[in-house]
Amino acid sequence: MRDRIFLSSPHMSDEGYEMLYIKKAFDTNWIAPLGENVNEFEKELAIKVGSKSAAALSSGTGAIHLALRAAGVGEGDIVFCPTLTFSATVNPIIYQNAIPVFIDSNYETWNICPKALEEAFKKFPEVKAVIVVHLYGLSADMDKIVELCKRYNVVLIEDAAESLGTFYKGKHTGTFGNYGVFSFNGNKIITTSGGGMLVSDNEERIAKARFWATQSRDPAKHYQHSELGFNYRMSNVVAGIGRGQLKVLDLRVEKKRHIFEFYKKELGGLDGVEFMPSNGWNEPNYWLSSMTLSGKVRPIDIMDALESENIESRPIWKPMHMQPFFQRYDFIGTDVSRKLFDNGVCLPSDTKMTDGDLDSVVEIIKGLWLK
Ligand SMILES: *Cc1c(COP(=O)(O)O)cnc(C)c1O
Secondary structure (H helix, E strand, C coil), X not given: CCCCECCCCCCCCCCCHHHHHHHHHHHCCCCCCCCHHHHHHHHHHHXXXXXXXXXXXXXXXXXXXXXXXXXXXXXXXXXXXXXXXXXXXXXXXXXXXXXXXXXXXXXXXXXXXXXXXXXXXXXXXXXXEEEEECHHHCCCCHHHHHHHHHHCCCEEEEECCCCCCCEECCEECCCCCCEEEEECECCCCCCCECCEEEEECCHHHHHHHHHHHECCCCCCCCCCCCCCCCECECCHHHHHHHHHHHCCHHHHHHHHHHHHHHHHHHHCCCCCEEECCCCCCEECCCCCCEEEECCCCCHHHHHHHHHCCCECCEECCCXXXXXXXXXXXXXXXXXXXXXXXXXXXXXXXCCCCCHHHHHHHHHHHHHHHHC
């Protein structure tokens, strides 16, 4: 049996950049608290995406949580967010005792449908914040979304956990809203083994997020707290991995694009296959190559055939309004996200795959159309 081919797994730099930064932390015994790697990783990531400031945190989920707090979202407040996403987008809304309202996707972007979002604004004009997600590294329709948030004077948070390296009309995703969130979880385009980053042009709010993330310790000699605190900071060792990974981000995007284009060329002509949308204004990072099926071959057929050859693949996210825990909340839209879930499949998109691996995947999938 071949070595397993993964959907998306950690890929350290060939040059060993990560180890150099980790070694520096070890050599100086400065593995904690915080330290140079954390400070530099924040600066380097902020420059990379074009944001004024950044706070390195222990997870993307923690970054969303602090973004909601920075936006003043609290008990009973309504927050709009896409239904088609990973649960980590929504959980922090619940941590704040706020109320999610789920918004459908459109086929043009797979992300929040601006029409459904407008409908939501009309129905819930008291909404406190909007979270958009750039799913699988495809950017949402930001011009329309930003315009709506401005018109209704509502804070915009971008969950860019899957879209580091993705641009919308030349501007990096995560920098359109008041706050942007990135994740360095193990399967993301670059990883620190686990971690996240909150970015914003509002340096004062980012400083506040750092304060909350270190247990809200007031500037006093004794331990004094006037606010609720969290233990959400990134360690100096983990930040060292991040600095090294950031150096190969462009390479990883290039490889992900190669994988997507290979699949599209080889599979795009098969009956019923449609690849995730690429628009003129969207420069994706192609985190996961995904497609939908409308013919005889179903997503489960592809997943089973690949699994029997020790190759990982996965369905599209199951919408939040269909989840047992979240189905009691409001949903605005039709059945676009449900159909994407029913008909979609994410193909193995690991940047360590060789062209031989890609050939194998494509041959296995093509075989299903010959049956
Ligand atoms: C991975 C992910 C997150 C959470 O990031 P963590 O660093 O794992 O906490 C949030 N939202 C989306 C869309 C994600 O894919």
